[in-house]
Structures are given as C-alpha cells and as structure tokens.
Amino acid sequence: MSIEDRKAGGEEGSARRTGSRGAPGGTPRLPGTPWTRGRVLAVAAVPVAGPPAFPGVVPNAVGNLGSLLETFLPWTGLAVPVLLVLALLRRSALAAVALVLPAAVWAAVFGGRALPADPVAAGDLTVLQHNVGEENPDHEGTASAVARAGADLVALEELTPGVRPVYERVLASGHPHRAVVGTVGLWSRFPLADPRPVDIRPAGVGPDWNRGLRVTARTPHGDVAVYVAHLPSIRLRPPEGFGSGRRDESAARLGAAVAAERLDRVVLLGDLNGTLDDRGLAPLTSRMASARERFGFSWPAAFPLARIDHVMTRTAIPVAAWTLPATGSDHLPLLARVEL
Helix, strand or coil: CCHHHHHHHHHHHHHHHHCCCCCHHHCCCCCCCCCCCCHHHHHHHHHHHHHHHCHHHCCCCCCCHHHHHHHCHHHHHHHHHHHHHHHHHHCCHHHHHHCHHHHHHHHHHHHHHHCCCCCCCCCCEEEEEEECCCCCCCHHHHHHHHHHCCCCEEEEECCCCCCHHHHHHHHCCCCCEEEEECCEEEEECCCEEEEEECCCCCCCCCCCCCCEEEEEEEECCEEEEEEEEECCCCEEECCCEEECHHHHHHHHHHHHHHHCCCCCCEEEEEECCCCCCCHHHHHHHCCCEECCCCCCCCECCCCCCECCEEEEEECCEEEEEEECCCCCCCCCCEEEEEEC
16 A cells, blocks of 8 residues: 555544544534624523513513413423523524523523422411313212312302302312302302492493402401302404403403402402413402412413412412312313411
C-alpha cells in the first residue's frame, strides 16, 4: 500500500469517527453556541408566562376565548416541559434559562393548589356537593357512597323523578331533613326551613326548568342560608366557540339572589359548569369565598380536567375541600369543611 493510500484511508476513518459534520461519535454538530441557539424557543417562553399571570388580557369578544382559556388555565403549565424538551434537543442553554420565567409564574399562581387538601381540617360544618349524573347506571351505589361520606349537608343535582326515591330512601336515616326543587335537592342532619326555588333561568327557558334552591339550615351554630344550584352546561361549537352565554346569564341571576340574601351566613353548593378562574362566574366569585387553594378537579370523573363543582361561602370560611372517589356519575363528589 502506498503512502497516499494510507493517508486517504486515515482521513476516511477519521471522518467516520467524527461524523459528517465533525462532531465526536457521529453526532451532527449544531450551528452556533448554546447561548446563541434556540432564540425562537426563548422568545416563545414569554407568552407562555402570560396567561397564568394575566388571564384577563385574552378577550371574550371572539368565541369566548378568554373563558375557554380560564377554564383550563392550570394546564397551560404543560407548555413548560414541552419547551424544555425542545430546548434539550436543540442543546440551547438560552431557551432553558428563558423557561425559568413561565415556570416561576406558574408556581407562584398555582403551586399551592398542587398540594393535597387536608381531610382532617377543623370546621363547624361538613358539606358535600355532587352532580349524581342523569346517565348514572348505579344510583343505588352513588347514594350509598354519599351517605358514607359523613357530611352534615348533602347537595345533589340531576335528580330526575325516577331516581329521586333512591336517594330519599338511602339518605333518610342519616339525613332526615330534605328539600327538593326540580332536579336539585338538599339533605341535612339539621332541620330545614323556608325552602323555595331560586329563579336562575336564562332568557328563553321555560318555567319547568328548575335548577335553583334556597333553604335555611338550622345548625347548632345558628341559621345558615344554603343555596343549591346547577347552572347551564357549556358547549364548544362553531361559530359560537365556547358557548357559555346561558351559563353566564344564570350565574348573574344567582349572584343577584345571593346579594339580596338577608341572612349573613351563606353556603352555596352546586355544579356551576365553570371554574373559579372563569370570568363568567364573577357575579359569584366577587361576592363569595371558596377553598380554591387546591385543584380538586371534579369533571369528567374518568380523567378530571377542571373543578366545575363548588362549595362557596359568605361570612363563613371554607377551610378545605377535596374530591372523593368516583361514583357512577361523570362528576366526582366534592367534600368540604366550613368554619362558621
């Protein structure tokens, strides 16, 4: 073999060892440095931080996009690990450092909610909220699970006439007092007085749509006005987009009823078909408090994405709230302790 052949062979072997672009081990060498690569990813980190910090900047003018974003606001944090993986693939220190901003914002806004609720927290009143589900195949099991939860007050929605006797029978021993209006009801350990419907119907809905109830609970700590409500469902459909108009109108009517309530202490239990971050529930969230420091996603039961079932109070403190194991409903039961 000539000197020229040996030289050519050595260069070819070196090329194979260093790869087509000269990086050791055959890994392609990316252009630039870790501090100059990934500028697009670094810029993308800034708008990712925006929604959790300033959700109100997204308008509702087109398709109620603001409410849609606020419904799933905690999930915007998933953009951070996605961008981090892309930054690692890009081997960009610049993009990785830029992600500190949205990660810090998400942690500041939602970090506390990621902690588990304290099921032994002190409270004067234990309340349970559950949409039992119109298509629930096991109302007997659901009623038994609700009875075992040990709540003083039990609020139920989607009580169709055919299944109502099941809950009346199963809950009778532990909750002898009840009030039912339409498809919503309240069962109580304590005497109930002055039950009456609350008209939360949006425009164009007939008088047979009864999904609001107000009753006075005679608790050992004094009278409490208890509201049970089931606000209209929302739909995602073109061209309306996030169809929350009827829900928002119903929330406004419920908020007005709470504002006019003469008793100081108020507890609202219900399927509000919206999260506390959603501006559509502002007529309620502006007047009432909630144990919102935990996520407690309650819907859908198979893979909960949002808490749309709520326990809210006025002149009382919601100490803690947490979800219970799934029943046959598409909602999870929500249990809460309230300090009166």
